[in-house]
Amino acid sequence: MEQGTTVSEEIVRESYSTRFDEYVELFGSTASAHPSDRELVGTWTDxxxxxxxxxxxxxxxxxxxxxxxxxxxxxxxxxxEFVEHARRQYPGLTFDVGSFEALRTAAASLGGVLSWYSLIHHSPEDIQIPLAEFARVIRPGGGLLVGFFEGSTRGPFDHAVATGYRWPVAELGAELADAGFEVIETHTRTGGGYRPHGAITARRLRAG
Ligand SMILES: C[S@@+](CC[C@H](N)C(=O)[O-])C[C@H]1O[C@@H](n2cnc3c(N)ncnc32)[C@H](O)[C@@H]1O
Known part of the structure; x- marks a missing residue:
């Protein structure tokens, strides 16, 4: 099975900074997202x-x-650059520059975490690092929604910005379970000229 190395935060920062304008143009509005993604993120949020x-x-x-x-x-x-853009676009909301691998957020203090395509540069070897941090900050019963590139085997591929990793839904679901989550729903979508898409909603179990 192909493995690979997690893209370092430094490379993530440099790579997205370089293609910042292009990314915002392509993905900077939910109006251009797939209707089922808006439906999923919306109903999950509710x-x-x-x-x-x-x-x-x-x-x-x-x-x-x-x-x-x-x-x-x-x-x-x-x-x-993303955070500055978000602050300008949505002045009523709070955005911070930082890593979700080490949040300045109290344990069990959140109702939910959305990780929409933000784990795609983590290799299978390291995926537990951010998942453990999500598990730490989400309260028992709280929700996690992960959007990702789906595939029949897990492994790296050439993503336009930096190496990406695809996952079979069941294998990413197993990682969530290892991190202390119960998988609630899984979604996949193929076609339309896009890479196969996956999404998993999960609930934080009580620790222990
Ligand atoms: C494919 S983009 C998705 C962005 C956004 N969620 C969306 O749907 O458009 C991946 C994002 O994850 C961010 N990211 C990757 N690793 C991160 C980390 N350790 N801490 C915080 N952000 C990270 C990147 O900077 C980038 O903005």
Missing amino acids: TLTGPVLDAGCGPGQWTSFMAGRGAVVNGIDVVP
């Missing part, structure tokens, strides 16, 4: 109680979308 973190928020479009559903939501991203 199930949450308590503050929500958009982990790896990029331009902040999903942060704003969740706020529009009534959630109290912050965004965090390791790329300063």
Whole structure:
């Protein structure tokens, strides 16, 4: 099985900084997202109680979308250009520059974490690092929604920005279970000229 190495935060920062304008143009609005993604993120948000973190928020479009559903939501991203853009676009919301691998968020204090395509540069070897941090900050019963590139085997591929990793839904689900989550729903979508898409919603189990 192909493995590979997690893209370092430094490379993530440099790579997205270089292609910042292009990324915002292509993905900076939820209006251009697939309708089923808007439906999923929206209905999932409605199930949450308590503050929500958009982990790896990029331009902040999903942060704003969740706020529009009534959630109290912050965004965090390791790329300063994204955070500056999000602050300009959505001045009523809070965005921080930082890593979701080491959040300055109290344990069990969040109702949910959205990780929409933000784990795609983590190799299977390292995926537990951010998942453990999500498990730490989400309260028992709180939600996690992960969007990702789906594939029949896990492994790296050439993503336009930096090496990406695809996952079979069952294998990423097993990683979530190892991190202390119960998988609630899985979604896949293929076609339309896009790479296969996957999404998993999960609930934080009580520790121990
Ligand atoms: C494919 S983009 C997705 C951005 C946004 N969620 C969206 O749907 O447009 C991946 C994002 O994850 C962020 N990211 C990757 N690793 C991160 C880390 N350790 N901490 C914070 N952000 C990270 C990147 O900077 C980038 O903005």
